[in-house]
Amino acid sequence: xxxxxxxxxxxxxxxxxxxxxxxxxxxxxxxxxxxxxxxxxxxxxxxxxxxxxxxxxxxxxxxxxxxxxxxxxxxxxxxxxxxxxxxxxxxxxxxxxxxxxxxxxxxxxxxxxxxxxxxxxxxxxxxxxxxxxxxxxxxxxxxxxxxxxxxxxxxxxxxxxxxxxxxxxxxxxxxxxxxxxxxxxxxxxxxxxxxxxxxxxxxxxxxxxxxxxxxxxxxxxxxxxxxxxxxxxxxxxxxxxxxxxxxxxxxxxxxxxxxxxxxxxxxxxxxxxxxxxxxxxxxxxxxxxxxxxxxxxxxxxxxxxxxxxxxxxxxxxxxxxxxxxxxxxxxxxxxxxxxxxxxxxxxxxxxxxxxxxxxxxxxxxxxxxxxxxxxxxxxxxxxxxxxxxxxxxxxxxxxxxxxxxxxxxxxxxxxxxxxxxxxxxxxxxxxxxxxxxxxxxxxxxxxxxxxxxxxxxxxxxxxxxxxxxxxxxxxxxxxxxxxxxxxxxxxxxxxxxxxxxxxxxxxxxxxxxxxxxxxxxxxxxxxxxxxxxxxxxxxxxxxxxxxxxxxxxxxxxxxxxxxxxxxxxxxxxxxxxxxxxxxxxxxxxxxxxxxxxxxxxxxxxxxxxxxxxxxxxxxxxxxxxxxxxxxxxxxxxxxxxxxxxxxxxxxxxxxxxxxxxxxxxxxxxxxxxxxxxxxxxxxxxxxxxxxxxxxxxxxxxxxxxxxxxxxxxxxxxxxxxxxxxxxxxxxxxxxxxxxxxxxxxxxxxxxxxxxxxxxxxxxxxxxxxxxxxxxxxxxxxxxxxxxxxxxxxxxxxxxxxxxxxxxxxxxxxxxxxxxxxxxxxxxxxxxxxxxxxxxxxxxxxxxxxxxxxxxxxxxxxxxxxxxxxxxxxxxxxxxxxxxxxxxxxxx
Amino acid sequence: xxxxxxxxxxxxxxxxxxxxxxxxxxxxxxxxxxxxxxxxxxxxxxxxxxxxxxxxxxxxxxxxxxxxxxxxxxxxxxxxxxxxxxxxxxxxx
Numbered sequence: 001x002x003x004x005x006x007x008x009x010x011x012x013x014x015x016x017x018x019x020x021x022x023x024x025x026x027x028x029x030x031x032x033x034x035x036x037x038x039x040x041x042x043x044x045x046x047x048x049x050x051x052x053x054x055x056x057x058x059x060x061x062x063x064x065x066x067x068x069x070x071x072x073x074x075x076x077x078x079x080x081x082x083x084x085x086x087x088x089x090x091x092x093x094x095x096x097x098x099x100x101x102x103x104x105x106x107x108x109x110x111x112x113x114x115x116x117x118x119x120x121x122x123x124x125x126x127x128x129x130x131x132x133x134x135x136x137x138x139x140x141x142x143x144x145x146x147x148x149x150x151x152x153x154x155x156x157x158x159x160x161x162x163x164x165x166x167x168x169x170x171x172x173x174x175x176x177x178x179x180x181x182x183x184x185x186x187x188x189x190x191x192x193x194x195x196x197x198x199x200x201x202x203x204x205x206x207x208x209x210x211x212x213x214x215x216x217x218x219x220x221x222x223x224x225x226x227x228x229x230x231x232x233x234x235x236x237x238x239x240x241x242x243x244x245x246x247x248x249x250x251x252x253x254x255x256x257x258x259x260x261x262x263x264x265x266x267x268x269x270x271x272x273x274x275x276x277x278x279x280x281x282x283x284x285x286x287x288x289x290x291x292x293x294x295x296x297x298x299x300x301x302x303x304x305x306x307x308x309x310x311x312x313x314x315x316x317x318x319x320x321x322x323x324x325x326x327x328x329x330x331x332x333x334x335x336x337x338x339x340x341x342x343x344x345x346x347x348x349x350x351x352x353x354x355x356x357x358x359x360x361x362x363x364x365x366x367x368x369x370x371x372x373x374x375x376x377x378x379x380x381x382x383x384x385x386x387x388x389x390x391x392x393x394x395x396x397x398x399x400x401x402x403x404x405x406x407x408x409x410x411x412x413x414x415x416x417x418x419x420x421x422x423x424x425x426x427x428x429x430x431x432x433x434x435x436x437x438x439x440x441x442x443x444x445x446x447x448x449x450x451x452x453x454x455x456x457x458x459x460x461x462x463x464x465x466x467x468x469x470x471x472x473x474x475x476x477x478x479x480x481x482x483x484x485x486x487x488x489x490x491x492x493x494x495x496x497x498x499x500x501x502x503x504x505x506x507x508x509x510x511x512x513x514x515x516x517x518x519x520x521x522x523x524x525x526x527x528x529x530x531x532x533x534x535x536x537x538x539x540x541x542x543x544x545x546x547x548x549x550x551x552x553x554x555x556x557x558x559x560x561x562x563x564x565x566x567x568x569x570x571x572x573x574x575x576x577x578x579x580x581x582x583x584x585x586x587x588x589x590x591x592x593x594x595x596x597x598x599x600x601x602x603x604x605x606x607x608x609x610x611x612x613x614x615x616x617x618x619x620x621x622x623x624x625x626x627x628x629x630x631x632x633x634x635x636x637x638x639x640x641x642x643x644x645x646x647x648x649x650x651x652x653x654x655x656x657x658x659x660x661x662x663x664x665x666x667x668x669x670x671x672x673x674x675x676x677x678x679x680x681x682x683x684x685x686x687x688x689x690x691x692x693x694x695x696x697x698x699x700x701x702x703x704x705x706x707x708x709x710x711x712x713x714x715x716x717x718x719x720x721x722x723x724x725x726x727x728x729x730x731x732x733x734x735x736x737x738x739x740x741x742x743x744x745x746x747x748x749x750x751x752x753x754x755x756x757x758x759x760x761x762x763x764x765x766x767x768x769x770x771x772x773x774x775x776x777x778x779x780x781x782x783x784x785x786x787x788x789x790x791x792x793x794x795x796x797x798x799x800x801x802x803x804x805x806x807x808x809x810x811x812x813x814x815x816x817x818x819x820x821x822x823x824x825x826x827x828x829x830x831x832x833x834x835x836x837x838x839x840x841x842x843x844x845x846x847x848x849x850x851x852x853x854x855x856x857x858x859x860x861x862x863x864x865x866x867x868x869x870x871x872x873x874x875x876x877x878x879x880x881x882x883x884x885x886x887x888x889x890x891x
Numbered sequence: 892x893x894x895x896x897x898x899x900x901x902x903x904x905x906x907x908x909x910x911x912x913x914x915x916x917x918x919x920x921x922x923x924x925x926x927x928x929x930x931x932x933x934x935x936x937x938x939x940x941x942x943x944x945x946x947x948x949x950x951x952x953x954x955x956x957x958x959x960x961x962x963x964x965x966x967x968x969x970x971x972x973x974x975x976x977x978x979x980x981x982x983x984x
Contacts, residue, residue: 176892177893177966177967177968178893178894178967178968178969180892180894206892208894355966356966596918596933596934597934597935624951627955628909628949628951631949631955631956631957632911632947632949632957635956635957635975636947636957636975637917637918639975639976777923778922778923782922782923783922783923783925783930784930784934786927787927787930787931788927
């Protein structure tokens with residue numbers, strides 16, 4: 001051991017490298033660590049490890065971390081810690097530490113390197129299995145380490161074997177189905193107080209094990225008596241361990257116990273030089289070697305009594321403990337500056353309950369245990385109830401308390417939740433631990449039931465005259481202890497957190513200063529501001545340019561699926577609501593896809609490239625889902641169809657030039673192409689060189705305007721875009737983004753799947769009965785159109801909405817009510833909601849699309865839209881606002 | 892994270908797959924002749940058993956093939972997986 005210097009709450013101390021911060025503070029005589037969250041009561045250290053609920057600290061050195069139990073902070077030179085009064089605070093500097101992840105497949109995962117875990121590791125290693133041993137403490141050996149005893153060499157030797165991986169400081173945070181575990185390994189905090197960038201600070205392990213051994217051990221629990229929270233009142237096993245290691249600020253002690261652990265700890269305290277004034281045992285007739293050993297050490301034993309209350313010195317630390325009968329009577333004080341409490345052991349059942357195993361109550365041990373041995377999971381050691389033969393415990397959680405005493409008898413220290421709070425929950429009729437927890441907040445903070453869970457169930461039982469297992473069972477959720485989010489993220493931060501998909505033209509969009517919109521994983525330019533324009537001004541300008549001159553849009557993100565095979569036409573007839581098999585080569589057609597329930601789930605234009613070769617486009621966000629859908633039908637229903645599907649979204653770049661001057665621009669870009677309406681009609685495709693690159697040009701329009709979509713191999717996308725910008729300079733060529741695209745299509749009443757639809761709209765609801773084939777025998781969704789619910793009157797149907805105030809853009813999602821205005825008293829009938837809403841350059845006013853009950857029959861009807869600060873009135877209209885006659889698409 | 896046995900690629904992480912509901916629910920022939928009740932049974936009603944269930948998955952981020960597999964809905968244990976139109980293995984129960 002070497003001596004290191006550290007700072008706590010601004011004061012400098014020294015301690016032994018590697019000991020816990022809690023131990024070092026005790027060594028320096030510090031008992032009062034912090035004050036409690038809500039009641040400002042002085043608190044010290046209670047426990048040894050992650051069960052600690054009082055001594056929480058913020059670490060300011062190194063990477064920093066809030067709310068760490070001081071019992072789990074390993075001392076290093078230069079450590080800086082602050083007491084955290086119930087609330088942590090994150091450092092306001094960026095954490096530059098590295099975090100990473102690792103995956104392992106093993107035969108056996110052993111959780112816990114105590115004696116029981118090590119024995120299991122040896123057993124499986126001897127069988128030739130690959131074993132990984134994860135233990136959350138710095139050294140292997142479990143309780144033996146705390147007891148200062150030698151861990152048998154034949155067990156420690158196992159950890160160095162070739163088929164065994166041993167990971168100390170590694171906490172298994174979650175156990176899931178099929179033997180899958182997630183663990184976090186602390187790799188640098190114990191080395192020094194530096195920020196490490198050359199290796200990861202925390203590594204998150206994903207382990208798949210054929211078999212998982214849970215050897216998680218147990219925590220000692222406290223007893224609920226009045227003023228049971230003063231500094232100097234500790235769990236007996238923790239107190240004896242600190243004192244035996246030389247971290248001893250105590251002269252006198254009283255041990256309050258329900259089992260023989262208290263006797264063993266009393267002997268350890270006595271051996272370390274603390275005068276043990278008494279062992280107070282709730283049991284009337286304790287026996288066993290541990291009891292005999294305490295008697296031989298000359299320690300006074302008081303049976304049938306327990307702690308009722310405690311008194312404090314001026315500094316707030318404990319001065320004496322009052323001892324009486326469990327009903328609170330005959331209480332008298334015994335002086336002691338350490339009250340060591342042994343309230344029984346609570347096996348760590350967390351991981352077992354994560355996978356749905358219910359702990360069982362062992363009345364002899366007064367503990368919930370998990371005995372399990374199946375192919376996937378087994379339990380050993382204290383978790384399985386193997387406490388050693390000397391351990392009959394009383395089922396006792398605290399004495400009867402007066403109402404004043406109950407106010408200061410703590411059940412969950414960190415939450416400052418008292419027996420009074422608990423009793424109010426019981427008196428209000430709460431019986432289940434889940435209800436008591438929610439009523440009192442017991443077990444909801446850092447503790448998460450580690451110490452308070454069994455105690456609370458025991459208290460409920462005591463109050464109702466039942467055993468704890470009659471109250472219910474313990475259930476926990478991952479993570480086992482708190483984890484920095486950075487550890488779970490690992491390297492998947494910033495750009496790596498989720499793949500970003502960009503088109504070949506993305507660099508141009510970025511250089512132009514266009515803000516990006518996220519569409520799934522795609523980055524799409526939202527609008528292209530000029531001269532400091534805001535979005536509203538930019539979009540109005542872009543819309544006007546498209547309707548009057550020519551605009552250009554990057555449509556490369558549209559999902560594209562190449563479909564080939566002699567039965568492709570027949571297949572598409574089943575997939576789409578309209579007919580495709582009759583489509584002529586070189587032509588495109590818009591199609592709508594429905595699920596078997598008849599609800600629209602995607603749309604797009606599909607082109608017949610040649611007799612047996614088609615190119616389907618899907619919505620930008622729906623491409624992967626549609627491909628799975630096509631493959632499902634081909635592979636599971638119609639394997640006799642010869643059809644092959646391949647995603648080509650990334651392979652093709654699409655540049656759409658849109659507006660009355662697009663014909664002129666197209667002819668400049670492709671001088672060899674006859675762009676007249678007669679030889680290149682709407683929905684037709686032509687192959688031609690565009691700016692020197694072979695391209696497929698399609699006359700498709702999502703705005704109602706004359707438009708050409710230029711499709712080229714992705715690598716040429718940027719070249720085409722730049723050529724369009726250069727050739728169109730004198731035509732007011734205007735790049736536009738997704739917002740303008742949305743406005744233009746809405747002016748034409750074109751729906752966006754996912755905006756006008758939410759999976760509950762049929763084509764008829766969208767006023768698109770024209771796209772539902774009446775000739776085909778069958779297609780997916782057809783039968784559902786005649787279902788009673790889809791055919792009924794009163795379904796929500798797509799309509800337009802015009803607010804009476806044309807300067808007001810109704811918020812999307814706003815609710816519509818029938819025939820009301822600001823003076824109509826409630827209740828008013830809700831009839832639908834706004835799906836799209838914009839200001840329109842073409843209309844010179846705002847407009848909206850909406851889904852309205854029976855809407856198609858209500859055009860002309862007045863509606864109102866109740867907003868928070870006003871009632872907006874308006875009228876139901878047709879959903880097409882611009883060019884109802886489709887005259888503009890041909891230029 | 893489930894570990895799902897693709898009959899073509901072997902066991903892979905759940906993130907590579909998409910779920911396809913219950914297996915062996917065939918698309919009805921002559922759907923126009925079905926009553927609303929019969930059609931609704933195909934569209935909406937699944938057996939939803941507690942225990943072993945044959946279901947459909949697709950290895951979207953792998954071989955892109957659909958297959959069937961036995962899964963225990965109580966503990967997510969997987970039984971044998973098998974290709975569409977092949978002999979269904981017996982339930983592991």
